[in-house]
Amino acid sequence: MIRTLVASLLIAAAPTALHAQEAPGFGRYAPALKYGDTVVTSEYLTMRDGVRIAVSVTRPAIGNKPAEGRFPVIWTGSLDIGGPNGDGGPISVRGGRFGMGTIVGHGYVVVTAARRGSGASFGTRRGYQDRNEAYDAYEITEWAARQPWATGKVGMFGCSNTGEAVLHSMTVLPPSLTAVFSGCFSWNKFDGFTRGGIIANWGTGPTRTVAEDMKSTPVDGDTGRTLLRQAAEEHQGSTNLFDLMVSMPYRDTTSPLTYSRFWGEGSASSYAAQLRTSRVATYILGGWYDDFRGQGLIAHANLPNRPRIIIGPWTHCATTGFEEGVAAEALRFFDQHLKGIDTGILADAPVHYFTVNAPAGSGWRSASTFPLPGTDMRSFHLGSGGVLTTRPGKAAQTAFPVTREGKCPGASGASAQPCHIRGLGASWSMPVAADTEITGHPMADLWIVSDAPDEHLFAYLEDVAPDGKVTVVTEGRLKASIRKASAAPWQMSGLPWHRGFREDSEPLTAGEPARLQFAMLPASYVFRKGHRLQVTVTGWDWRERKAPATASTIRIVNDARHRSIVQLPFAPAVYTVAYAQR
Template identity: 55%
Template structure:
């Protein structure tokens, strides 16, 4: 029996509507650059208050340790405004935002968060125990003492007469880690965290590839440096400040702690802990998920911790991330405070700011110079394309070309180039004549690399161990070489294992002491590791180049077992070596 005409037409109409909705959803999931919501980075509601007043005090914790607290409140006519406001706080290295506290002088970003008092927030700075004006002694870096301090502080902030009970937290670098650890203790009133450039797993971040070659090992300050910070109100003679500074001196130097922990399961007698696990947010993933605080991550394509933010987002459902072409904790050309404001308004004031309708990932494409948005990482449209190593250079595609067996010298006196920078901004750089460089053909069209490169290499050396560093480089027609990203691995820790958390298709090394596999003289071994992620366009006429070295100017406390005079890179039928890059197709 035939259906009535009206019923048939209705069915067709429903099918068209459903199809249109499906197409709209698909379009939203693969936004073109022009479709990025205009409120991203441009959230500018009018300010409510034009003044701010601050007070400082000491707050005693459960064990009697006194922490220094600075409270900034909205004000009118020089007096704090009555009422209850959401609170945003910062677990920092001082209560007065000194340049050495981890966010530095970058006033356009994290250091400018106190300006949010103009929009009806109370903004609080707290010096972590053993730092700044606070009393106490640091036990490592981001230990459970600090995490439990955060619980007390969050709940104290929620009880104050000027607090609405909705608490947010922010931070970058060491304070970004502190914010992540605050998420591990399930403080009932913590609702939202805005954190940048932190470690998801301390070992993978600070001994990446099993190699101690990092720019930072935390604060190590003298009494004189501690005495230079402004004191808490009532301590103008700095009597309490000196007492606190003297307590700080009993802390365990972070450089010595990390140097004593070569393996992921190493035990540190100085803190009586397998500290890589204790100090890693990844160890407390179940607690983070149970707590349910919203998370917004900030990263930079020229920051050593950029992979950590992407991995954290994969493991914390609902987390958001933005990554710019920035160095550590920087945000040049982007209104970071406005984006944080949009996030906090949504989760602390329950205002519809449009953020929930945005894809969770925003990233800047260097070379194309545009922001893009996506719901998926790795990008579905950026499959891994292998570049085989061959005599004479790189061959795109499956392993082929003339066999390669080339030995290069390792220079342990290598110094950074002028553009490497210093401190938290130190970068890898190409040093002419160092290591072994293999370049591909001149590009006939631009090539976009967005994601994590993967190295699958064979090497040999005459020492029990060797460190291999790999640089992905852009060679311009005039011969200028720019480092795009990097990867590395200690050969003795090459054994692969299954990571206990989600990864974006990356090889993972457990790196326990029991996993050590010493090299045999001249015997090839296979090294598989990832490159730090990037989003970069190689221009037409340029060439893609890989440079391999056995040392890095950032290395600290070198392992004598991993100092061969020469390393041999091998690529033949029995030992095919290649590096794969995630090459994005046209959208």
């Protein structure tokens, strides 16, 4: 007999200071422009090893002449000195409105450097943000600080690969680096790019032909693009980044392409000791639909000086619908730290995030930390008959074949999203009896049996509308052979961590249950009354770049000895929460 139980969990009805509706000043900082014109020049800088790095300099101007005086410098390590991060382009994130003319007009000099192996710069990329690039950043920062048009205070900005370059610049402690605005990067490359030991990220870095590199912006004086061609031909010796990832199946693998354990060498987390001594003010940008949002929050937990973070309803490096507000926030941040203007930003809570599906006008929230203080983690069992339940119930085994078919519509590349592919894996659900906010990291704690020596396991938290439409809210994944949990060498805010060394690898044994514990990516989402909250588990995701070729069957076990559950982070002190279960 099916019995329906409705349980109401009454929490304080009124929002507390934890969930202010809008952080003071956010999106409303709008000082007047001081300069209406810009002057752009470009040149080569010679690094310590003789490699020439192309830089462009955009200065405030009056008419066709640079404005007199000294200005703070903001720079980015881009892939080109022109194009998206060059003249007139967005300075903070792709799709934004924080243009060169705008920030320079507020009294800044903007420097764009093509990182070695990119654009008009010479040299090759040895991996992805290796130590060569970090020390280049040191030299560029200090060069900018010494220029006659500079005050000596330098900031940086970037997103995605340029955002990660910002973090690596911080690790070498340039004395003049004062403030950085960085988004959508990995704190640890193994955890970010092969999350759970699985390569299912579509953004694996640039690989360009000579013809593609010849479209880059040459430096002043290279009218025949002779130097640009020499640089482009040199770039062909760069490491192929996807091949580099595939060559390192474990966190401690030495890659034959770089002759190093590059997951470590290329991770900002490896230089946490240096970062802890940094005095740089940090602002992190993330999106609830970006694959690196969890990495941004881990960086936030490990960086000193009370870093700031903003997470909106965006994909990778986009601020769609909030461009002007984010641009104003970035300017407010730089004005505070590079010009010493009291913008009010220091009085704001450091965590600023948007709750998807929140009532109109209440989406933006702020908090002192993330996960939110007072978060209520509740366990739900993957029971028999596809039911998600708060009670253990009868012993159950749910089996499904691992199939690798289907594709999600919409964004591709680094913005590719997961979706519910009908017939793939198995699902468990429960009705939502009242609007319910989930904010934090959902956790999966699953017992599986397989007839294969290894599996790629994916778990999705989903919202099922009354019309049957399924929306993936967040997801997590883990390669079964690296399921051994370990203590992380950095702050993980209570999340499980898997070292993933070769010696940790343990194949599955046919017929024997194995426990896989992993966090899903963080989310902030309101499940509406009348919908269903659903968990789906599969053995494949359409974004996988290197999936196992063998056919297999996975069984999810839930009995007295093996409890397969998900834990959901119920937000504190915001809603009266109710859920129904069978």
